[in-house]
Amino acid sequence: MTPVIFTRLLTPNSFSTKTVFIASSLFMAGVFAADLFLPADIRLHVLYIFPLAFIALHCEQASMVAGGLVLSFAFQLLTFFMDDMSLGTLATDIVIAFAASALTIVLSRIARQREKALRSSHDTLRSILDTSLDGFWHADTQGNLFDVNPAYCKHSGYTREELLGLKITDLEVAGNAANISGLMQYINERDNGLFEFTHRRKDGSIWHVEASITYHNESRQFYVFLRDITGRKQAEEERRIAAIAFDSHAGMIITDASGNILMVNRSFTQITGYSATEAIGKTPALLKSGRQDREFYQRMWNTLSERGHWQGEMWNKCKNGSIYAELLTITAVTAPDGSITHYVGTFSDITQSKATEAEIHRLAYYDPLTQLPNRRLLQDRLSQALIATARSGLYGSLLFIDLDHFKTLNDTRGHDAGDLLLQHVAQRLVTCVREGDTVARLGGDEFVVMLEGLNKNPLEAATLAETVGEKILAALNQPYMLADYEHSSTPSIGATLFGGEPITSEELLKQADLAMYQSKTAGRNTLSFFDPVMQSSVSERAALEFDLRSAVSHQQFVLYYQPQVIGNGRLTGAEALVRWQHPMRGMVSPADFIPLAEETGLILPLGLWVLETACTQLAKWAHKKNMEHLTLAVNVSASQIQQADFVDQIIAVISRTGANPNRLKLELTESMLVSDVEDIIAKMSILKARGVGFSLDDFGTGYSSLSYLKRLPLDQLKIDQSFVRDILVDSNDAAIAKMVITLSESLGLTVIAEGVEIESQREFLARHGCHAYQGYFFSRPLPIDGFDEFAQRV
Numbered sequence: 143m144t145p146v147i148f149t150r151l152l153t154p155n156s157f158s159t160k161t162v163f164i165a166s167s168l169f170m171a172g173v174f175a176a177d178l179f180l181p182a183d184i185r186l187h188v189l190y191i192f193p194l195a196f197i198a199l200h201c202e203q204a205s206m207v208a209g210g211l212v213l214s215f216a217f218q219l220l221t222f223f224m225d226d227m228s229l230g231t232l233a234t235d236i237v238i239a240f241a242a243s244a245l246t247i248v249l250s251r252i253a254r255q256r257e258k259a260l261r262s263s264h265d266t267l268r269s270i271l272d273t274s275l276d277g278f279w280h281a282d283t284q285g286n287l288f289d290v291n292p293a294y295c296k297h298s299g300y301t302r303e304e305l306l307g308l309k310i311t312d313l314e315v316a317g318n319a320a321n322i323s324g325l326m327q328y329i330n331e332r333d334n335g336l337f338e339f340t341h342r343r344k345d346g347s348i349w350h351v352e353a354s355i356t357y358h359n360e361s362r363q364f365y366v367f368l369r370d371i372t373g374r375k376q377a378e379e380e381r382r383i384a385a386i387a388f389d390s391h392a393g394m395i396i397t398d399a400s401g402n403i404l405m406v407n408r409s410f411t412q413i414t415g416y417s418a419t420e421a422i423g424k425t426p427a428l429l430k431s432g433r434q435d436r437e438f439y440q441r442m443w444n445t446l447s448e449r450g451h452w453q454g455e456m457w458n459k460c461k462n463g464s465i466y467a468e469l470l471t472i473t474a475v476t477a478p479d480g481s482i483t484h485y486v487g488t489f490s491d492i493t494q495s496k497a498t499e500a501e502i503h504r505l506a507y508y509d510p511l512t513q514l515p516n517r518r519l520l521q522d523r524l525s526q527a528l529i530a531t532a533r534s535g536l537y538g539s540l541l542f543i544d545l546d547h548f549k550t551l552n553d554t555r556g557h558d559a560g561d562l563l564l565q566h567v568a569q570r571l572v573t574c575v576r577e578g579d580t581v582a583r584l585g586g587d588e589f590v591v592m593l594e595g596l597n598k599n600p601l602e603a604a605t606l607a608e609t610v611g612e613k614i615l616a617a618l619n620q621p622y623m624l625a626d627y628e629h630s631s632t633p634s635i636g637a638t639l640f641g642g643e644p645i646t647s648e649e650l651l652k653q654a655d656l657a658m659y660q661s662k663t664a665g666r667n668t669l670s671f672f673d674p675v676m677q678s679s680v681s682e683r684a685a686l687e688f689d690l691r692s693a694v695s696h697q698q699f700v701l702y703y704q705p706q707v708i709g710n711g712r713l714t715g716a717e718a719l720v721r722w723q724h725p726m727r728g729m730v731s732p733a734d735f736i737p738l739a740e741e742t743g744l745i746l747p748l749g750l751w752v753l754e755t756a757c758t759q760l761a762k763w764a765h766k767k768n769m770e771h772l773t774l775a776v777n778v779s780a781s782q783i784q785q786a787d788f789v790d791q792i793i794a795v796i797s798r799t800g801a802n803p804n805r806l807k808l809e810l811t812e813s814m815l816v817s818d819v820e821d822i823i824a825k826m827s828i829l830k831a832r833g834v835g836f837s838l839d840d841f842g843t844g845y846s847s848l849s850y851l852k853r854l855p856l857d858q859l860k861i862d863q864s865f866v867r868d869i870l871v872d873s874n875d876a877a878i879a880k881m882v883i884t885l886s887e888s889l890g891l892t893v894i895a896e897g898v899e900i901e902s903q904r905e906f907l908a909r910h911g912c913h914a915y916q917g918y919f920f921s922r923p924l925p926i927d928g929f930d931e932f933a934q935r936v
Contacts, residue, residue, distance in 0.1 A: 277351070277368035285310040297351075297370050299344035315340040315348060329357045329364070338371070350375040393468075395487040401425045404484070413468075413491050415461030426487065431465050433457040442472075446485075450474045455492070467496045509583040511561055512568035520582035520590055524647040527594050528640060535598050537641035539607035541591040542654035543571070543614065546632045546666040548587035553818070555627065560587075562624045563631060570617045574610060590654070603639055604671065611635050611669040619667070632667035634658055687742055689724060690735055694747050698723050701755050702923035705932060706775070706894065706916045713936045715773035717809070717916060718756040719923045720748070740779060749782045750791065757801035759926065764802055769933055775807040775837060780814045784821075789828050796832075803833035807857070811840050819850050830855040837894070841882055852889065859886045861912065863897020869906055876906070883911045 271278050277294025281287050290305045298305070298313065329335050334356040341351055354367045393410040397403050406421050414421075414429060421428065434456060445452045453471045460466060468489040475484040504510075507519035515523070524540070531538055545567065552560040564587065571581045571589060580592040593610060596603035618633045636657025640650050653672040660670040693699065700723055703716040722730040739745040756776045763769040782788060796803050808829070814822065826836055837858040838851075861882050865875040879895070886893035895907050898917030907915070921932055 274367075277370075279310075279364070279366035279368065281310060281364045281366065283362055283364070294368060297343075297349065297368075298341065304344075313341050315342050329355050391490070393489045393491075395421070395426065395489075397426070397485045397487070399482045399484065401485065403428075413460070413466070413489075414458070420461075429458040429460075431457045431459040433465070446472060446474055450476070455496075456489075466491050466493045468492060512565055512583050514568050514572075514589075515580060515582040517582070517584050520580065520584070520592065521647050521651075523580050524592060524650065527592060528645070528647065528650075530594065531641040532644075534595065535641070536595045537598065537600050537603035537639050538596055539593045539603060539610075539637055539639050540650055540654045541593070541607065541611055541614070542636040542651070542658040543589040543591065543618075543633050544635075544658050544662070545587040545618075546634055546662075548631070551629065551631070555624070555629075559624045559627070559629070563622055563629065566622050566624075567618060567631075567633075570620075571614060574613045574617050590651070600639055600642065603641070604637075607637050607639065608669065608671075611637055615667070615669060634661035634666050635669040636661055636672065637669060638672035683738065686735065687738055689727070690722075690738060690742070690744055693722055693724065694744055694751075697751070698725070699748065699751065700925065701752065701759070702925055703759075703774075703929040704916055704923040705921045705929070705936075706773075706914065707920050707936075708914045711920060711936055713772065713933055714914070715775065715805075715807070716929060717775040717923075718752060718759075718777075720752050721923075740781065743781070745779045745781050746785070749779055750795075752776060753778075753792070754795050754799060757795050757799040757806065760801040760805055761799050764805070769930075772933075773805050773807050773835070775809050777809045777839070780811070783810070783814060783825065784818070789825050792829055792834065793832065796834075803829075804835070806833075807835040807837050809837045809839045809860070812838060813840070815850055815854075823850075823853055823855070826855050851885075856889075856891055858892045858894060859889075861893065861895040861907075863917070866895050866897040866903055866907075866917070867899075869903055879907065879912075880910050883907075887911065 271291045274291060274293050277297055278289075278291035279287055279294065280289030286309055287305055290302055292302075295302055295305065300308075334354070337353045337355065339351050339353055341349055343349060349370060349372045351368045352371045354369075356365045357363075358365065391409055393413045394405075394407040395403060395410055396405040403421050403424050403426065406416075406418050410421070411417055416428065442452050442454070451471065451473045453469075455467060456470050457465055457467055469492050470487060470489040472485055472487045474482045475486060477483050507516060507522075508514065509516045527538055545563070548560065548563070551563060564583070567589065568581070568583065571591060575581060575591055575593065578594060580590075580594075582590045582592070584590055591610070591614070593607055596606045614635065615633060618631065622629045622631060636654045636659065638650060638653040638657055657670045657672040660673070661668045664670060700721050702719045702721050704719060705713055706715045706717060708714055720732060720736075722732075722735055724730050736745070739748055753776055756774050760772075760774045763772050763774075785791070792808075795801075796806065810822075830836065835857040836855060837860055838854070838856055839860045840862045841859050859882055861879050865878050865882075868875045869879050870876070883893050892914065893912050894914035894916060895903075895912050896916045898904050898907070898915045898919045900919055903917075904915055904919060907913075924932060
């Protein structure tokens with residue numbers, strides 16, 4: 143009965159069922175043991191000691207022990223009363239039951255207090271977790287989340303409901319089951335640990351966390367506190383990058399607000415030669431080279447004060463005294479209140495790049511041979527001078543200088559001699575002008591001198607320019623020592639003024655160039671000023687050049703044929719002479735367009751057309767009984783024969799037209815022989831072997847050497863018409879004509895005279911051994927139809 147009553151008196155809110163059951167069992171066991179073995183006076187003491195001791199030990203509460211002591215005294219008093227009253231067994235059981243009920247009440251109150259304390263502790267812990275700025279996880283050993291706090295939800299962007307359905311591997315960027323499993327095993331062995339992870343938020347962004355993980359072995363669960371350390375990681379990365387940057391190839395220097403050096407990097411030492419120990423405590427003035435003036439540094443500090451940074455180029459001095467160029471950037475470091483705390487200077491050595499830049503500038507703006515300004519720099523300075531002249535009203539002058547017969551020096555002495563002469567000329571020109579004037583080389587043997595600020599009166603300015611021009615003429619007329627060879631050279635100078643009327647630099651150069659050509663026409667080695675009449679002539683020349691180009695493309699040319707005869711008029715051949723049938727100008731003389739064709743390069747397509755047309759006609763004559771013996775002479779220009787494929791062109795034309803090469807005669811001028819004679823001889827020899835004949839035109843007017851003449855594979859010498867014209871009245875012309883005839887005989891060549899206009903000229907030539915003629919006495923140049931009629935008549 144006692145156990146039943148004891149059990150029923152236990153309330154549901156007292157202790158756990160397990161605790162009450164154990165306590166009741168101990169109490170009943172004590173009752174039966176006391177009845178059997180213990181004396182009556184101590185029996186009851188033992189009965190309540192066992193359950194009270196168990197409960198006290200189980201609850202580990204001081205209040206339990208206190209309550210047990212109170213009940214112990216109560217039982218002791220009851221025992222004395224029951225012993226004195228000699229109560230029976232039933233009464234004893236009732237007393238015991240009463241005591242048990244009292245005990246149960248005490249235990250129940252104690253249990254409620256414990257539960258309340260636990261509930262308060264749980265609420266406090268929950269409140270701490272919910273208000274914590276750090277995230278919190280509660281996870282099992284499989285990595286499943288079953289509790290998170292609001293802080294982690296906020297950091298991750300997930301709701302609590304979304305997170306409770308995820309695993310740890312869903313949140314860790316590099317997470318996988320194997321890694322998480324290994325981590326859990328590591329923590330399981332050590333109960334806790336501090337780790338760093340990278341998590342991915344719901345929006346895909348990355349954030350770094352520091353996780354403090356504790357493993358509860360009994361519940362086999364993990365308790366994880368997570369702190370957002372993204373800012374710290376970024377700061378660490380920035381410090382790492384800053385450290386790398388500070389140790390970069392660029393020199394770095396950090397000073398305090400007063401400019402005292404606090405820190406330098408390794409590149410600073412490598413560039414300047416100063417160690418950190420030598421530099422720290424000093425100011426950047428340690429590096430001053432003296433090339434920047436005080437105003438430079440004042441402007442630099444003004445910019446730093448206004449903008450907080452400055453960048454520019456500077457020349458500084460190394461420890462060993464050498465000067466180097468640097469590109470420097472200075473940045474002011476400010477405190478939150480705006481005051482400057484430090485300056486950071488970053489610089490790189492640009493000495494080599496400056497040298498390269500200077501070399502590029504020199505190559506772009508200076509002539510590499512003479513070191514004078516080139517055309518580009520001259521035009522730039524000329525444009526500036528024109529602006530300055532318009533502002534000041536002072537006239538300036540441009541002198542265009544060309545060396546006479548420079549090509550002859552190049553051809554006879556070589557380009558090295560020519561280059562040496564150009565260098566000497568450049569040096570002499572510089573000595574003839576003022577320091578502020580410009581001497582430039584345009585190219586080849588052309589120089590330009592620009593004189594600025596001469597005078598406000600144009601006549602006075604022209605006089606001053608002429609004085610400088612005369613000084614240049616005198617200086618350049620002095621002999622030159624070219625290695626071991628003394629050479630004489632003269633210049634032709636053209637001058638023009640600028641100022642007053644607006645003019646472009648290109649137009650000004652053209653004016654000076656025209657004046658220089660006027661000097662050439664006047665006999666060279668002289669100075670000529672620009673005349674507006676020249677401009678008209680130049681405009682006419684430009685128009686003629688335009689028409690000439692059109693004539694070549696539209697084939698406005700025709701060939702005329704001037705008969706060549708022997709004796710009293712027997713026809714032996716003809717010379718092909720080109721004529722230009724201009725649609726507006728009419729028939730244009732070769733004297734007007736051939737020199738222009740030579741200058742513009744149009745002589746090449748024109749010469750090829752003449753050759754092909756002549757060979758075509760030669761092939762037609764071969765089918766006519768009375769004309770098959772005729773030869774045809776075709777003039778070849780220097781530009782043509784200097785072409786690398788000249789021989790191939792001639793052979794191709796002969797093959798294409800079917801002309802007999804033995805009837806073709808190419809006429810060369812003596813002036814060609816001053817340029818690369820060996821190449822000309824080689825080409826002539828190849829064509830000579832193919833049957834082509836050669837005649838040397840204008841013999842006696844040039845500067846060829848007789849030694850070259852002996853080596854040329856010629857067939858004929860031609861007495862120039864300038865000697866034939868006055869052969870009867872000018873003894874010199876007569877002597878030259880006789881010399882040519884005699885020379886031809888000695889060299890085994892035939893001789894022909896051109897420009898024969900009267901019978902007495904023919905008779906004089908015949909009397910001295912020349913029997914072949916060409917001139918108006920026999921016939922003018924004729925179109926092909928007229929030539930055919932002439933051939934029929936003779």
